[in-house]
Amino acid sequence: MTGELSPIDKAKFVAAKRAVEYVEDGMRVGLGTGSTAAWMVRCLGEMVREDGLKIKGVPTSTRTADLARQVGIEVISLDEAKWLDVTIDGTDEYDGNLNLIKGGGGALLQEKIVATASDMMVVIADISKRVETLGAFPLPIEVIPFGLQTTQALVEETLVSMDVLGNNVTLRMNGDVPFVTDEGNHILDLHLNRIGNPRQFSLVINQIPGVVENGLFIDICDAVVIGYGDGKVEVRDINAGTVQEDRIDFVENENLFTDLTD
Structure with missing residues (x-):
């Protein structure tokens, strides 16, 4: 299935695949909204179905909630969760300090509430989302x-x-x-x-x-996982001050997600 993806979708997929490594059994996880976050939800769904991962997901939109239930993730409200271990979401822009512009999908209010109610916010993105100064994206x-x-x-x-x-x-x-x-x-x-x-x-x-x-996320993001079309992944952790590189191998005959839509 991944062999059929465009380079930009490959970049989103490998970023999502790497980001879900932050999720451990028993966690309460904020589930972002948007095309990149949808890959993350699908990857978590695979871990639930195939690996027996037990998590509770707090979605940031009705469409994310629908997708999470579709892939087998238990969905609860933020009030039920009270506090989250990690939130994983996409972004429209990020700068060198990991400040963000979000809201291109129209879910910025729930996204910001969920992200700030988390011990950690991890952002998944492709390299095109990096900017020197925020504002190019409306x-x-x-x-x-x-x-x-x-x-x-x-x-x-x-x-x-x-x-x-x-x-x-x-x-x-x-x-x-x-x-x-x-x-x-x-x-x-x-x-x-x-x-x-x-x-x-x-x-x-x-x-x-x-x-x-507003869609400015200032001092909220802790790490950004940047995916590339060739499978390379870069993880920037603002708190540790580290940059790590990794690679996600594609399985060309993989049929994950073929029955799902954004």
Whole structure:
């Protein structure tokens, strides 16, 4: 099955395969959302089915919950878990300090809550997600529907005084209607190009009435697992200050995941 993957999907797969090595029997695991995180959920499902791994998963979206149940992972709520051993999730961007932009899939609020309720957050990514300065990927912010236009206007006004290169704000759409998050909110995408001070930006933008949360993950990620299309994997641990390289061998006739969809 892996022999049929594109280089980018191979990179996602090997990153996910390496990241699930952080998971041990009996753990409570935060399950991220997105195409890369879906590979991780599938790998954990294989370990549950084939190796007898016993874990409890806390998903960060309804679609992740559906996939987790499909592959045999026991799903519980964060309130039931209370605290998590590790959360594994993807990212839209990461910098050298392992600060992130997340929310391209529209699940940033649950993702941030779950990640901060974990002893460790591991991010899986391909090398294209590495940036010198955050902001090339549009920064999502989750906003409540009430007063949406007023909130957007306040956000646009605030951007004028911030250390960013762009100030275009767009409402995320789902076809002809606004995108709706699992919490019933909307997403504003901020096209900033460059965020000079992500920490300050995160604090300021969250003070705007109507803004629930933003997609900047500052000092939350502990390690990033970077996959490459040739099977190479690089693990950067911000706490230990280490960089390790590994390699995941492909099994060309492997039929894992063939009955699953993102």
